[in-house]
Amino acid sequence: MDFKSTQTIYRQIEHWVYEQILSGAWKPGERAKSVRELAVAFEVNPNTVMRSYERLQNQEIITNKRGIGFFVNEDAPEKIHAIRKKEFMKEEVPEFLKNMRLLGIDFNEIVNCE
Amino acid sequence: MIQLSNVEFGYDKNRKLFNGVNWQLEPGHLYGLLGRNGAGKTTLLKIMTGLLFPQAGDALIDGEPAHKRTAQQLSDIYFLQEEIYVPHLKIKQFEAAFAPFYPNFSHEQFVEYLREMEMDNMLGFIDKFSHGQKKKVMIAFALATNVPLLIMDEPTNGLDIPTKSIFRKIMAAYADEQKTVIISTHQVRDLHSLIDAVSILDNGRMILNASSDVITDKLLFDVDDQKAQDGKVFYTEETPRGIYQVKENVNHIDSALDLELLFNAAVQNKQEFTELFK
Numbered sequence: 001m002d003f004k005s006t007q008t009i010y011r012q013i014e015h016w017v018y019e020q021i022l023s024g025a026w027k028p029g030e031r032a033k034s035v036r037e038l039a040v041a042f043e044v045n046p047n048t049v050m051r052s053y054e055r056l057q058n059q060e061i062i063t064n065k066r067g068i069g070f071f072v073n074e075d076a077p078e079k080i081h082a083i084r085k086k087e088f089m090k091e092e093v094p095e096f097l098k099n100m101r102l103l104g105i106d107f108n109e110i111v112n113c114e
Numbered sequence: 115m116i117q118l119s120n121v122e123f124g125y126d127k128n129r130k131l132f133n134g135v136n137w138q139l140e141p142g143h144l145y146g147l148l149g150r151n152g153a154g155k156t157t158l159l160k161i162m163t164g165l166l167f168p169q170a171g172d173a174l175i176d177g178e179p180a181h182k183r184t185a186q187q188l189s190d191i192y193f194l195q196e197e198i199y200v201p202h203l204k205i206k207q208f209e210a211a212f213a214p215f216y217p218n219f220s221h222e223q224f225v226e227y228l229r230e231m232e233m234d235n236m237l238g239f240i241d242k243f244s245h246g247q248k249k250k251v252m253i254a255f256a257l258a259t260n261v262p263l264l265i266m267d268e269p270t271n272g273l274d275i276p277t278k279s280i281f282r283k284i285m286a287a288y289a290d291e292q293k294t295v296i297i298s299t300h301q302v303r304d305l306h307s308l309i310d311a312v313s314i315l316d317n318g319r320m321i322l323n324a325s326s327d328v329i330t331d332k333l334l335f336d337v338d339d340q341k342a343q344d345g346k347v348f349y350t351e352e353t354p355r356g357i358y359q360v361k362e363n364v365n366h367i368d369s370a371l372d373l374e375l376l377f378n379a380a381v382q383n384k385q386e387f388t389e390l391f392k
Contacts, residue, residue: 007370008330008368008369008370008371009307009370011368036286036287039286039287039289040283040286040287041283042286042307043279043282043283043286043307043308044286044307044308045144045286045289045307045308045309045310046286046289046290047142047143047289047310048307048310051327
């Protein structure tokens with residue numbers, strides 16, 4: 001993972017967790033990887049992972065069961081869908097439209113793209 | 115636990131290296147101590163650990179002057195210097211001789227760290243190892259002491275490419291709420307994802323000492339294709355990839371802390387930064 005980009009590390013980890021859950025690698029009801037495991041995997045300070053996990057808890061995607069660890073909530077995939085859709089419309093679509101304008105591409109070309 | 119207040123020091127009577135350094139360290143953080151060559155990073159670490167005495171002001175460990183070097187203080191600190199001294203001993207002998215000074219030393223951790231850095235099968239004398247191999251043994255030992263205050267001066271210097279990544283993984287697993295770790299380094303790219311508090315020493319003073327969260331709350335690190343129009347800009351660097359800027363974070367936007375930009379911004383704005391991070 002390239003941390004040189006302007007996205008903060010804790011948000012990159014948050015997005016990585018979204019992907020794990022959406023792709024089914026982490027299943028609802030199952031235990032999430034521990035803060036330490038992720039810190040080691042990403043070679044980052046555990047406080048950074050903790051910050052991601054706190055955000056994921058506030059988004060009701062994971063729950064901290066005291067003394068046991070973090071678990072993926074049952075409705076986590078739906079929650080992530082809603083969050084990602086909002087982000088996509090707010091962040092990625094404007095960037096996409098900007099590039100379309102820059103390159104002089106119209107919507108017909110996009111529709112026939114694949 | 116560690117506190118420096120108004121520390122003054124100079125190797126030369128007529129030239130002060132430090133004219134009033136203040137530094138307070140909180141447990142649970144991995145501090146990156148940054149400064150130019152000759153800024154006095156190593157000297158400051160020596161004062162902190164009681165190896166050099168402040169000429170004025172105080173360096174306290176647990177409320178006691180560091181230069182007292184009580185057994186209690188010494189067993190709470192490990193200082194891995196950049197230029198390491200290794201005696202004519204094998205790894206096992208080294209452990210037997212030095213581990214007893216550290217009540218929380220873990221043999222299991224020592225063996226595990228050596229294994230991770232592929233040093234577990236080295237049976238010869240440590241002083242005959244290559245520089246990088248000596249460094250690996252000393253890093254493994256330093257971490258295994260489990261001291262509340264671990265200080266490492268340029269730990270990644272001399273480590274090969276795969277070991278740098280292994281070192282980061284070991285450090286990520288090592289950090290916890292009770293421990294304070296200080297890493298003095300110029301290799302910010304090696305360690306930027308591990309450092310979660312930054313201390314910048316410049317011109318005889320600590321011009322910045324703050325956690326990464328506080329820094330990104332107050333400063334915005336930005337890449338843009340044009341110069342900012344609004345708010346105070348502390349530092350600008352024009353590159354083919356865009357204009358890198360460090361700005362005052364007026365709208366509380368979260369951005370990724372860039373240690374190189376932060377350093378350049380800090381040394382150019384000493385007064386403003388002191389005010390901003392008061």
